[in-house]
Amino acid sequence: MKITLALPAYNEEKILKDNVLKLLEFCSKNLTDDWQIVVADNGSTDQTAEIAQNLAQNFSAVKFIAAGQRGKGAAIRAAWEQNEADIYCFMDADLATDISALPALIAGVKAGQDLVIGSRFLAGSKVSRSLARKLISRIYRLILKILLNLKINDAPCGFKAISRKIKEKVLPQVQNNGWFFDSELVILAEKRGYKIKEIPVVWKDPREGLDKSRVDVFSLGREYLRQVIGLRRRLR
Template identity: 60%
Template structure:
């Protein structure tokens, strides 16, 4: 069984090499006998991400590098997933905010028959470290999804997910968003179409501090999320 692990990267030159080295080492030690391939997706970066990504692809047989000119997390993940054929398609944020200890649980859940697996910061066993403002925004977003889209998923936006080939074939063409709402839309559409969605606990922390702090503007992103939620709500009526 082949796993394709997409690693979307926008201006991640400062952390990319360290984190890919860490990910490769973890996969080599913990994912045997799973066949895995990491795809670094350079999402139109303007720093040295391209140089770092190409160097890593040359260093490791299990690492590829691709450049995507269209900005947006969703566009990057989609490009990685359609670049190769696999049995399981996964992605994680390049900052490795989700501790890699969750990766074997992701593999186990998919092997157990789940068709979509999501790392969830709201599972009782999860350990999460984040600022109060991010907690409030996250809870608000979760509540909006549950009320407006009637989803049972607890952490749709967490950047640690896997889908099987059937979900990729049937659901990926239906996903319209190319940015941050992409994976929320993906898993909610899969849920509405009757695929088995399973959430697993994670250890999660925002590792960006100082000059390397997160570039995501949470309030403007929150407004865009609400806009996308209402748009998806309308689409679900006809799907």
């Protein structure tokens, strides 16, 4: 069984090398399948692409691609579409979700789930983040439940695995190429009756104390609401 692990990266020169090496070591020790890590750069203006290329040259299990346009979704889409696999995963390059949950994520798809999601709202999850991020995460959850009656608890969590079926049947229908990409993927999969499972995770905001300005969570929240409303209209 072949597994593609996508790592979307935008201006991650400070953390990319260490995190890829950490992921490489973990996968080597804990995954028995044929796996590869695909670092997908989506228009970085720092040394991210150069670092990723160097890693790909030195480690056969690492591949580098340039997504060709900005946006987290564009990077994930490029990594998945350009690589054939049985299971497709992605995680944020900052490894906010502890990678110890990766075997469980993959095992869920192997067991017959179409999509497996890390959830920060399940019993057993351990989450450390700022008050602002806690607030915006709960607002996201409320928006999805009110406007779309979504049963999934944590659609935005950047730690997911999908089957080849989802890649072939649902991915082409996803229109967003930014931060809303994987939420849209989850929403479409649920509305079309695919089997989805959430698993508990350990999640820590690695940006705290390092780079708090990277994401304006409130501006992101407004954009998220706009995307949800647009998707709701499409689904009617």
